[in-house]
Amino acid sequence: MSDPVTGSSGSASALLELSKLEVAYGGIQAVKGIDLHVDKGELVCLIGANGAGKTTTLKGICGLQPVKRGTIRYDGKDITGRPAFELVRNGLAMVPEGRGVFGALTIEENLAMGAYVRDDRAAIATDIERIFHLFPRLKERRRQTAGTLSGGEQQMLAMGRALLSKPRLLLLDEPSMGLAPLMVQKVFETVMTVSQEGVTILLIEQNAKLALEVSNRGYVMESGAITLAGDAKTLLHDPAVRAAYLGESAA
Amino acid sequence: MPTGQQEECLDIFLQQMINGLTLGSVYAVVALGYTMVYGIIQLINFAHGEVVMIGAMVAFSVINALVGAHTGLPPLAIVMTGVLVAIPVCMAVGYTLERVAYRPLRSAPRLAPLITAIGLSIVLQNLAMIIWSRNPMPFPQIITVTPYHVTGNTDGATITNVQIAIIVASVLMMGGLLGLVYRTKLGIAMRATSQNQQIAGLMGIDINTVISLTFVIGAGLGAVAGVMVGTYYGIAQYQMGFLLGLKAFSAAVLGGIGNLAGAMLGGLLLGVIEALGAGYVGDLTNLCQIASWSDAIATRCASDPNLTLFGSNYQDVFAFLVLIAVLIFRPSGLLGERVGDRA
Structure with a gap:
């Protein structure tokens, strides 16, 4: 295991900070002691091939997968092993891989669940209108069950739902997976909009090119370890990254 | 007089329907307890019938104590007090079952919680026997059962005030539950x-x-169902939950387990099937119809014209015939969606 290049070391403004995080998935140690941090307001991506351990990392952060060793700090507090439902209440939301919408619930009900942790009914109604403004397709189908939506629409719903919890940190797991190119474009536009509104984002993607184009910084994960980290633009032009993830042969 | 005979037939039919709907609405309320728990954690809580029994026993204890104390309270107030004590007791039992027995097994193989549920059912039955003894507890004669005629015929079909109360209370509870599940944040x-x-x-x-609340709500409904069925039969005893629970479970499967509307429909249908079955099985299997086939039957029919193969004591068979038929022909139930095979 090579010594990971972690970019800047954890700073005071870090909203999320993983140190020496190890997560096992089944019997396999999928995450082998990674260091990663996301500063307030940043859009950071974690890229890597299928099976590199990206999703397991996110699950470890959210308490969906038990952490074997290492710590996770969120907003200065140790949240290692805290259950997901507590984290949402503190502003850490996640859009899981494969969307995870409630197929038998209507779109409105799905959105209502996004706002589950909130009590301000009037503000929730306003925010739902904003989500509908962002994704007009959802408004048209608000009373339909979410299972009837296309993959792209479900992704919109999953993101809209996560935003309704008013997150300070949003974890996105492969939002472009399985979507048509036009939808992928739309998803990335949305990610950028949300980021510009001040939400800190950790984005996991296999589509390395698009992810690096929208991000401030990036981490490259391989076999459970961070192998490269740094400024997104630099990584985008890094020959090793281009060769491995952007489908170019090394010059 | 052929018309008089027709009227009589109609009256008998109506009477069976009324009896069936009364019992069916109790089954429906109990079935909701099974189906809610199954819907949320795919567990068949076989101890639910015993929760219903505990509801009846607690309420009857309270009612008997109040009647014995000669408080002078109106009968309705006495019954309501019994119900209001039974509900929290059953809720506590339901909560405890989930917390102590099922939650630790949530990630265990399916069979483990199922066997646990059967074990809990036996434990609760025996606890009830220790607390209340084997003797059935009678419902004190405080409510005058008043029959109302539903047809013009003065000795025709009737519906009693108790039956009306049971049906109305069941409908209110079912409506309330649907409102909770489909209209509130907790329900979503x-x-x-x-x-x-x-x-x-x-x-x-x-x-x-959320899972705890599901058990608690189901148990609360069960408590009321227990009081209703106890009041209807005028008796409560520690084994009453077993058969009632199995029938309600059959009702839930008939409607499609995990489906709320299915449990309601299944309960009502099962009640009606049972009542009609019990009402007509005697006539249908009357051996005197075939008296000409055999001299032995003819001789016996001469002394007993009501010689039947199956009497209304076969009432309990129908629920399980329905269960078997559903499992063979439509395992997902009437309103259930197809699901993969789960233990």
């Missing part, structure tokens, strides 16, 4: 949890609380 959270616990957690839903 319950449905979300039943679909995907992990994602529900990501929404900030504390699924343990």
Whole structure:
């Protein structure tokens, strides 16, 4: 295991900070002691091939997968092993891989669940209108069950739902997976909009090119370890990254 | 007089329907307890019938004590007090079952909680026997059962005030539950949890609380059902939950387990099937119809014209015939969606 290049070391403004995080998935140690941090307001991506351990990392952060060793700090507090439902209440939301919408619930009900942790009914109604403004397709189908939506629409719903919890940190797991190119474009536009509104984002993607184009910084994960980290633009032009993830042969 | 005979037939039919709907609405309320728990954690809580029994026993104890104390309270107030004591007791039992017995087994193989449920059912029955003894507890004669004629015929079909109360209370509870599940935030959270616990957690839903509440609500409904069925038969005893529970479970399967509307429909249908079955099985299997086939039958029919193969004591068979038929022909139930095979 090579010594990971972690970019800047954890700073005071870090909203999320993983140190020496190890997560096992089944019997396999999928995450082998990674260091990663996301500063307030940043859009950071974690890229890597299928099976590199990206999703397991996110699950470890959210308490969906038990952490074997290492710590996770969120907003200065140790949240290692805290259950997901507590984290949402503190502003850490996640859009899981494969969307995870409630197929038998209507779109409105799905959105209502996004706002589950909130009590301000009037503000929730306003925010739902904003989500509908962002994704007009959802408004048209608000009373339909979410299972009837296309993959792209479900992704919109999953993101809209996560935003309704008013997150300070949003974890996105492969939002472009399985979507048509036009939808992928739309998803990335949305990610950028949300980021510009001040939400800190950790984005996991296999589509390395698009992810690096929208991000401030990036981490490259391989076999459970961070192998490269740094400024997104630099990584985008890094020959090793281009060769491995952007489908170019090394010059 | 052929018309008089027709009227009589209609009266008998109506009477069976009324009896069936009364019992059916109790089955429906009990079936909801099974189906809610199954819907959220795919567990068949076989101890639910015993929760219903405890509801009846607690309420009857309270009612008998109040009657014995000569408080001078009106009968309705006495019954309501019994119900209001039984509900929290059953809720506590339901909560405890989930917390102590089922939650630790949530990630265990399916068979483990199922066997646990059967074990709990036996434990609760025996506890009830220790507390209340083997002797049936009678419902004190405080409510005058008044029959109302539903047809012009003065000795025709009737519906009693107790039957009306049972049907109305059941409908109110079912309506209330549907309102809770489909109109409130908690209800949506319950449905979300039943679909995907992990994602529900990501929404900030504390699924343990939601699951506990599901048990508690089901047990509360069961408590009322226990009082209703006890009042209807005028008796409560420690074994009453077993058969009632199995029938309600059959009703839930008939409607499609996990489906609320299915449990209601299944309960009502089962009650009606049972009542009609019990009402007509004697006539249908009357051996005197075939008296000409055999001299032996003819001789016996001469002394007893009501010689039947199966009497109305076969009432309990129908619920299980229905269960078997559903499992063979439509395992997902009337309103259930197809699901993969689960233990």
